[in-house]
Amino acid sequence: AEASKTAAAAYIAALEAAAAGEGDLAALAAGILANKEYLTKKSVWIFGGDGWAYDIGYGGLDHVLASGKDVNVFVFDTEVYSNTGGQASKASNLGQVAQFAAAGKDVKKKSLAEIAMTYGYVYVAQIAMGANLNQTIKAITEAEAYPGPSLIIGYSPCEMHSIKGGMTNCQTEMKKAVDCGYWNLLRFNPEGTPGKKLVIDSKEPVEGEYQNFLMNEARYSRLTREFPERAGELFAENEQAAMDRWDHLQKLKDLYAAE
Template identity: 55%
Template sequence: SSIYGGNLPTTPYAVNKDGRGPTWNNSLFEDNAEFGLGMRLTIDKQTEYARELVKQLSGTLGSQLTEEILNADMSTEAGIEEQRERVEILKKKLANNDNPQARDLLSLADVLVKKSVWIIGGDGWAYDIGYGGLDHVLASGRNVNVLVLDTQVYSNTGGQSSKATPLGAVAKFAAKGKDIPRKDLGMIAMSYGHIYVAQVAMGSSDVQTLRAFMEADAYDGPSLIIAYSHCIAHGIDMSKGLDQQKLAVKAGVWPLYRYNPDWAKSGKNPLKLDSKAPSIPVSDFAYNETRYRMLLRNDEARAEHLMKLAQEDTNARWQLYEQMAAMRYDAPQEE
C-alpha cells in the first residue's frame, strides 16, 4: 500500500463530511500481513476493555444505553451509524465525570464502533516475499480483510517475475516465458474452509467486485480478495486496461468467484462462480499484450508450446472450479 496509496501529493484515501475515513499505516514490504494483524489485535483488546468499562459504569450510563451498546448489531452500515450515535450519547454522559474508569472509557469510546482492518499489497508480497506471514494471518481466524492488487509481476521494482506470473508470459527472470503455471492463491486459502475468498476483475464486473468487498467486510473472520490489476509491465495501452480484464475473464484465465464459509453453515455450496465458462481461447487475450507477443517474435515455437500449455492449464483449472461449485453440501447437524 506504500506504493499505491502512500505517495504524495495525491492519495486515494479521503474523509467524509464528518471527518471519518481510513487511517493509513505502513511498516515494511515483507511484514505487511503481520503489521495489519497487530492493528486488529490492538483494536480487539481495546474493544474488550471498553466493553468491560461499559458494564462497570452501567449505573452512570443507564441500563438501556448499556444494553444497546453491548448488544448492537453492526453487520450493516445503518447499524454502525446507530452505534455511533449511542457512543456520542455515552461521551456526553461521561464528559464531566472524574472517575478514573470513566476517563478511560471516554478515551476508548470510539472502539465500541466496528472498525474494519484492510491489509493491502501486491502479488510480490502476497505470493512470494510475505506469503508466510499472510498464511499465518489468514490461518489465525482473526477478522482482517486482505486485498491483493495482483499485477502478476513485481511492479514496484521493475516487472520481475513472481509466483503470480502466468504461464507463457515474459518478465524479468523469465525471459524465455514462464514455463510453470501461476500459484493459485485463492485455492490455497479456500482449503482452510474458514476464510472468505473472492477473485475479482472490475473491468469484467464492477457489480461482482463491489459485492465481494461488501461481503468480505461483513464476514466475521479473515477475508482475501484477489483483484486483477493491469500494469504497464503487461505491455498494453493502459487506457484499454479494463477491456483486457474483460478478455482475461472470457478466456478463463481469471475466473470470477466468491467463497463464503457462512453459506456452508446453511447447507449451501460456499463457492459461487460469477463468470461463465471460457468462450475465447487464451491466445485471444494473451497476444494483445507485449509480455506474450515478445516471445512469439523471438521464439515462435516455444511461444506456441507455452500457449498450448497455458490453454490446457486454464481448461483444467476451470473444470476443477466448476466441479467444486457443483458439489452438494449438507447443513451441519445441530448439537
C-alpha cells in the same frame, strides 16, 4: 460497519448522560468515554501486490489469514514484480516473458485463492473490476461484513503487460481476460447460504478467444518472435491449464454445495 457506528452513537449518548451525574456510575461512564473510539468497529485492510502475497511475503500473509482475526487483505495481481523491474514471480503465468523468464515461464501460476480456501474460515474472492463492477463491489462488501479474515485478489493489468493501445484499455482487457477464461471471478464465503459457499461469477469461457487475448499483450506476443516454437507449446499449455482450472472450479463448487 454502519450498524456499529449507529450503536456506538447511542452508547456514547447514554454514557454522556450518565457521566453528567455524580457518584461511581458517573466516574465509570467518564472512564469509558475516555476510550470511546473503541466502541466503533474498526475496518482493517492490508493492501499489497502479488510479488509480496504470492512470493516473498507469503509466509506473513499466511500467518495473518491463519490467525482467524477480523482483517481484510486486498492483493493487486499484476502477475509480475511490477515495482522492482518486471521479474517473474509465483504469480506469473505459463509462457509469460519477464526478467528471469526471458524464454517464457515454464511452470504454472500458484493458486493463492484455493490455498486460502482450504482453511475453511477465510473469505476468499477473485475480482476484475473491468469485467464485472457489481461483483467487485459485492465481494468487497461481503469481505468487510465477514467476521474473520478475508482475501480479495484483484486482476490488475499494468504497464509491464504492454497491452495494445496502452493502459487506457486496461478495463477492457480485464473483461477479455474473464470472457476467455484466463481469469475467473469467484466468491467463497464460509458463512454463505447452505449449498452456495462457493459462487463462480464467471461464465463459461468463450471458445476461440484465448489465444487472441494472449496475443494482445507483448508479455506473451514477444515470445512468438524470439522463440516461436516454444511459444506455441507454452501458449497451448497455458490455455489448457486455464480450461482445466475452470473444470476444477466447477467440481469445487459442487463439492462445497454438498456440505
